Amino acid sequence: MKSNSKTKKPPRFFFWRKILSLSDLDVPRNSKIAIDALRTLSLLPTFLGFLYNSKQALYVPLRDAGGAVILQSSQCALAGYWNWILTTSMMRRWIFHYEISSAIVRLITFIVITWSISAWVTSRNGPDQPIRTWIINCFILLITDIIRLLIVSDPKYHGKAANVKDPNLFLKLTVMKVLIFPMSVATCLSVFAVLRQIDQLQYTTSQLMVGNTALDNQLRHSGTTSVISVLVLIISSWTQTSYERRQMLRKSAIKLLLPHNSDRISVQYRFVIGQPPSAHHQLNGDNILKESSIYHDLLMVKSSDIQSDKSRKVFEALRWAKQMEHDYVVKSDDDVFVRWDTILRELSDLGRRSYYWKGFIYRNIPIHSMPDAKGLRIDYGLPVLPAYTHGMLYLFSKDMLDLIVYPNSPRKFVLGDGENIAIWLFGFNIQPTHDKRIQDGDDVCENDMIGKRMNATVYRI
Known part of the structure; x- marks a missing residue:
């Protein structure tokens, strides 16, 4: 059982x-x-x-x-x-x-x-x-x-x-x-x-990068001292979005830039990029080389290409611009539409000026509110930031480059290149000229504007 x-x-x-x-x-x-x-x-x-x-x-x-x-x-x-x-x-x-x-x-x-x-x-x-x-x-x-x-x-x-x-x-x-x-x-x-x-x-890490500027790093000279020469530096990057922005600018704002080469003023421009930000970008660098061979307007500096190192990328571009000996240097970003015809006409009428610095000015900004790439508070021993120009568009004469680039010593970098320029020039007591026609706000649009930040929607149209 x-x-x-x-x-x-x-x-x-x-x-x-x-x-x-x-x-x-x-x-x-x-x-x-x-x-x-x-x-x-x-x-x-x-x-x-x-x-x-x-x-x-x-x-x-x-x-x-x-x-x-x-x-x-x-x-x-x-x-x-x-x-x-x-x-x-x-x-x-x-x-x-x-x-x-x-x-x-x-x-x-x-x-x-x-x-x-x-x-x-x-x-x-x-x-x-x-x-x-x-x-x-x-x-x-x-x-x-x-x-x-x-x-x-x-x-x-x-x-x-x-x-x-x-x-x-x-x-x-x-x-x-x-x-x-x-x-x-x-x-x-x-x-x-x-x-x-x-x-x-x-x-x-920009400190580990060596070598000189690459790609289209040679510029032609006007050959005469009577012509005012202008160098335009447009900060860009390796991303696909930046490529689309460069293409848009070549079809729009750059067309306002190039026709102004004349017997009074000569202008040249470069899109500034950093070193490949990753192994993937380096392995696929043929796209950048192809773009450079077609348009001849790319400049690769020895700096990191990530957003937090934008100020260092600008500094390396200015160091290269110092060797080119142009009368004026204009810095902009690849997401900014600029009325280059107006700016060049005004520079032609202005002539050569010493220690000239112009942009949209911010004054009396507390130093503790200045963030770097991670939102840290950097102590420069100053109660407020010196007057600085907005990073989207500013220009200065070539003698200002001597004060910015030299001496060649270690320096601090923060995210905003406009703030960096002001800090580096603090000891020289050079005041920028205010230009209210440069605006960063989406809700601002005036007939006389010369610089306007473009949002992502514009590039998809």
Whole structure:
């Protein structure tokens, strides 16, 4: 006769069900909260280190911060995990051999020791070496965990139900869960972050870029000193949107620019781009070369092409313009429609002027409201910004380039090139001329405007 009751089979993974997990402790309920709170304190150095490293990463350029945050976070997480497992394992052994009160005293002592070691390592490396600090902490915890596994890896510390016939298997599984797997995850994240950061540094850090300006970097000269020469620099980029803008300007505003070459004034222009912003752009650089061979109006300077480095790109373009010896230099953006016929006619009537600077002026702007690429507040030791011209369109005479480009020394860059020009010229007390016909607002449209920012809709028409 068959029994109706089904034979109860043991769970498939009976080994994992019979022993405590890596984070559990077999303690009375009235002591569990206090012990868990004390164990949590072992994570305090890791938590503080993560907050400090994340805060410091915000004070470096965006292109560098991403890799640094991933590197520091993975090392902090690995150190915190190993410290938590080490504290839990030691507590298991103390609970097995001592009373709860004695085990808690030992736990507090152990946490203080780990805090002291972490503080000592941090003080030896300093705040500017966070990655090295946490790698050393991880190494110390790794050695300690290995020693702990050799001493405290007996299955008897994992509860009375633990019935492991092969202690070596138990040790191997513990090593896999505690050491090898977490370290592999942290290593993979670190390698990914390093490779990504190296790639970004290579293509987005202007300080690492060498070489001269490329593409259409040669200009023809008028051959006579009676002709006023004007050089127009239009800041652009490698993006598809910028290409469409250049094409639109070639069909519109540039047609107002070129016919004004005469016996009184000579004008030339260049679209300014930076170095390839990524490996993808570099591999597909044939499009830029093809565009240059067709229009002969592209200038590639030794600067990053990302938006946050626009001021450096403008500076490198001005450094190149200084060698060309034009009487006036006009800077604009590729999303600005400019009445070049009006500007050139006025420059022709104006003639050559010394230390001439013109644009839409902003005055008495507090220095703390000037953001860089990440919204940081840059301290230049000034209560307010000096009078500066809006970056969408401004012009100055060639002698101003000597003051801007020289001396060739390290300088600070902020996102707005108009603000940068004003800061660099602050000590020379040269005041720009205000031109209200340059407007950046979408709701402003006057008949006498000479510069107007075009929104994205215009380029899709």
